[in-house]
Amino acid sequence: MSQTGDILDVKLRGVVKRFGAFEAVAGIDLDVAPGQFVTLLGPSGCGKTTTLRIIGGLERADAGEVMVAGAPVDGDSRHTRMVFQSYALFPHMTVARNVAFGLRMNGLTKPEIETQVDAILASLGLADQAGKYPRQLSGGQQQRVALARALVTRPRVLLLDEPLGALDLKMRRRMQGELKALQRDVGITFIYVTHDQEEAMNLSDVIVVMEKGRIAQVGTPEEIYRRPASAYVADFVGETNLLPGNIAVRPENILLGPSLPAGIARGQGVVRSKAFLGAVTRIDIEMSDGAILVVNSPRALTVAAGDTIPFGWRDEDALILPADNSPRKETL
Ligand SMILES: Nc1ncnc2c1ncn2[C@@H]1O[C@H](COP(=O)(O)OP(=O)(O)OP(=O)(O)O)[C@@H](O)[C@H]1O
Numbered sequence: 001m002s003q004t005g006d007i008l009d010v011k012l013r014g015v016v017k018r019f020g021a022f023e024a025v026a027g028i029d030l031d032v033a034p035g036q037f038v039t040l041l042g043p044s045g046c047g048k049t050t051t052l053r054i055i056g057g058l059e060r061a062d063a064g065e066v067m068v069a070g071a072p073v074d075g076d077s078r079h080t081r082m083v084f085q086s087y088a089l090f091p092h093m094t095v096a097r098n099v100a101f102g103l104r105m106n107g108l109t110k111p112e113i114e115t116q117v118d119a120i121l122a123s124l125g126l127a128d129q130a131g132k133y134p135r136q137l138s139g140g141q142q143q144r145v146a147l148a149r150a151l152v153t154r155p156r157v158l159l160l161d162e163p164l165g166a167l168d169l170k171m172r173r174r175m176q177g178e179l180k181a182l183q184r185d186v187g188i189t190f191i192y193v194t195h196d197q198e199e200a201m202n203l204s205d206v207i208v209v210m211e212k213g214r215i216a217q218v219g220t221p222e223e224i225y226r227r228p229a230s231a232y233v234a235d236f237v238g239e240t241n242l243l244p245g246n247i248a249v250r251p252e253n254i255l256l257g258p259s260l261p262a263g264i265a266r267g268q269g270v271v272r273s274k275a276f277l278g279a280v281t282r283i284d285i286e287m288s289d290g291a292i293l294v295v296n297s298p299r300a301l302t303v304a305a306g307d308t309i310p311f312g313w314r315d316e317d318a319l320i321l322p323a324d325n326s327p328r329k330e331t332l
């Protein structure tokens with residue numbers, strides 16, 4: 001049992017935000033329990049940043065209820081801190097002074113500030129960077145300083161808007177691992193924004209898939225991947241073949257070969273391309289209706305472009321989607 005009992009860290013009910021006539025957030029309900037790593041995931045413009053800014057009190061909702069730590073959000077809250085993609089460090093202050101800033105604002109004594117700054121810098125592997133200025137640090141180090149500055153004040157909820165967006169892929173992967181471990185250690189609720197589904201799968205306890213200002217689905221990474229609530233979710237989270245009859249099959253679940261058992265065989269198509277990608281071989285197959293079936297096969301296959309090949313899938317691997325979905329990808 002946590003000290004905070006049953007109080008949700010964040011609770012949104014019917015939240016709407018308009019810019020002129022445009023609804024950037026079009027009615028969102030969300031519950032975030034203490035200690036969760038929750039990710040808002042969706043394509044550019046779907047309202048992720050706006051939702052985060054509303055939770056952080058940087059933007060005021062036009063309608064609905066916004067509660068953080070059991071109290072309505074009214075402007076900047078001491079319970080939330082925001083970390084931005086751009087880091088937003090003070091360029092004329094050293095790392096230590098950047099991190100100390102929030103504590104000085106809270107009126108702590110100098111020794112208290114020093115102890116807390118040293119501790120957070122050490123826990124983020126920045127102990128020997130304390131005297132440097134932001135311009136003397138790498139992107140990954142700057143991002144860690146931004147995290148240290150936000151975490152040192154012990155907010156209840158940390159809001160992170162694409163915090164790894166400016167880093168190269170390798171540093172991004174490394175920081176993903178560090179962020180996850182950090183969140184587990186500090187036990188603070190993280191609400192994280194990204195449009196990168198792999199990053200969301202990697203980090204999150206709960207993923208909130210957003211579509212045009214609304215929530216398309218909330219679930220664990222596995223739930224979202226294995227039981228997408230719509231064609232939109234199936235297609236945004238992982239690659240999916242959307243087939244007639246509101247069926248979707250992941251590329252890794254398509255079976256190929258001349259001897260597929262009855263019940264698995266579904267048709268045949270013509271191989272259009274084949275590429276070796278390391279862990280899998282990717283094959284594009286043109287079906288009789290002209291649509292392309294994307295296949296990721298773990299086996300090295302002897303097929304070549306132009307070959308006709310039977311394909312199929314197991315019933316349990318087919319995702320059955322609600323009938324009211326548009327059958328093809330419409331975003332990104
Ligand atoms: N201050 C503003 N004035 C007018 N329109 C805005 C404003 N802020 C956001 N919008 C619009 O609201 C929509 C949602 O914006 P938001 O920044 O929340 O998207 P996002 O999901 O964070 O996208 P991205 O992945 O590109 O950061 C967009 O269409 C955007 O153009």
Ligand SMILES: [Mg+2]
Binds near residue numbers: 048049050
């Ligand atoms: Mg954004």
